[in-house]
Amino acid sequence: MSGExxxxxxxxxxLNPPATPKDMERQDEGSAHVAIVIPVYxxxxxLARLLERIDDxxxxxxxxxxxxxxxxxxxxxxxxxxxxxxxSIRHLEVLHLMRNLGHQRAIxxxxxxxxxxxxxxxxxxxxxxxxxxxEDVVRLIRQYRNDPTSIVVAERRKRSEGAVFRFSYRLYxxxxxxxxxxxVDFGNFCLIPRAFLVxxxxxxxxxSNFPAGIIQSRLPIHRLxxxxxxxxxxQSTMNFIxxxxxxxxxxxxxxxxxxxxxxILSLVFLVMTGTAILTVLMLKLTGHATPGxxxxxxxxxxxxxxxxxxxxVVAAFMVLNNRTSVxxxxxxxxxxxxxxxxxxxxxxxxxxxxxxx
Numbered sequence: 001m002s003g004e005x006x007x008x009x010x011x012x013x014x015l016n017p018p019a020t021p022k023d024m025e026r027q028d029e030g031s032a033h034v035a036i037v038i039p040v041y042x043x044x045x046x047l048a049r050l051l052e053r054i055d056d057x058x059x060x061x062x063x064x065x066x067x068x069x070x071x072x073x074x075x076x077x078x079x080x081x082x083x084x085x086x087x088s089i090r091h092l093e094v095l096h097l098m099r100n101l102g103h104q105r106a107i108x109x110x111x112x113x114x115x116x117x118x119x120x121x122x123x124x125x126x127x128x129x130x131x132x133x134x135e136d137v138v139r140l141i142r143q144y145r146n147d148p149t150s151i152v153v154a155e156r157r158k159r160s161e162g163a164v165f166r167f168s169y170r171l172y173x174x175x176x177x178x179x180x181x182x183x184v185d186f187g188n189f190c191l192i193p194r195a196f197l198v199x200x201x202x203x204x205x206x207x208s209n210f211p212a213g214i215i216q217s218r219l220p221i222h223r224l225x226x227x228x229x230x231x232x233x234x235q236s237t238m239n240f241i242x243x244x245x246x247x248x249x250x251x252x253x254x255x256x257x258x259x260x261x262x263x264i265l266s267l268v269f270l271v272m273t274g275t276a277i278l279t280v281l282m283l284k285l286t287g288h289a290t291p292g293x294x295x296x297x298x299x300x301x302x303x304x305x306x307x308x309x310x311x312x313v314v315a316a317f318m319v320l321n322n323r324t325s326v327x328x329x330x331x332x333x334x335x336x337x338x339x340x341x342x343x344x345x346x347x348x349x350x351x352x353x354x355x356x357x
Contacts, residue, residue: 037110112334204327
């Protein structure tokens with residue numbers, strides 16, 4: 001496959017995928033059908049390399065792959081072409097979004113589409129840049145075959161980023177655990193059994209943060225140790241602001257738990273502050289306090305106590321407002337964000353539902 005990706009099909013092929021060859025039908029009988037959702041933001045060169053490597057790695061397994069690429073850069077018209085030498089990839093399509101939704105929401109749209117339109121045994125979610133290694137896709141599938149009753153997530157045991165990012169990530173994990181009582185030790189790279197897919201795409205939480213939504217779902221999870229790979233081409237578009245927003249999105253999924261913990265923390269500070277104020281007043285009344293010192297400290301502690309109370313009140317209103325606001329359920333709303341579905345190539349009729357107009 002060439003590095004530069006060319007448009008392989010016309011738009012009218014969306015509604016009329018090619019007929020299925022009879023010999024290919026027989027070849028896929030008994031094979032595990034795996035859908036792979038790949039969100040892409042202008043990383044088309046990386047995607048071309050990724051598909052080559054996925055086919056090389058999975059080609060030795062008894063697996064038929066259906067690739068769903070979610071184009072999260074609507075202004076970027078580049079797309080992906082079929083390679084004549086593919087062995088395991090049986091279906092390839094691109095979902096062009098109405099607008100840039102961001103990584104997490106693009107994943108939610110892709111998963112909801114797979115749930116509605118594709119037949120498969122399980123779904124893999126991975127990035128297109130090469131940091132999620134195709135060799136680990138095989139490991140995820142093998143673990144699923146050993147235990148099809150759990151979501152298999154790629155737990156990062158070794159990261160390839162710089163020291164600053166690793167320190168920031170540890171700080172994020174510690175803050176997340178402190179505020180939510182949960183530990184987040186995996187990202188988007190995972191395998192979801194088909195039986196669990198409908199549950200996830202019915203959760204508004206995955207619209208905010210996909211890994212946090214998996215934790216919130218309380219579905220069984222199996223952690224598979226992996227190492228993060230290197231990007232195939234270019235530089236990551238993830239910046240410091242985006243990382244902060246990603247972290248806040250994950251924490252917001254557990255807003256109820258955060259509210260309870262913040263309230264308890266505020267009450268503890270309030271009790272400590274009240275005790276300190278009483279101590280200061282006792283020292284002043286008994287004549288053991290320096291003139292002016294007791295009054296200034298009592299006022300400062302009173303201001304701190306008021307701030308703790310206000311923090312709890314604001315947190316309560318935010319949680320209550322979140323419960324009354326309209327939430328996005330990907331399973332019900334994903335079609336509103338899809339401009340068109342473009343079936344690039346199919347060797348097996350994996351999409352019984354009509355294509356999105």
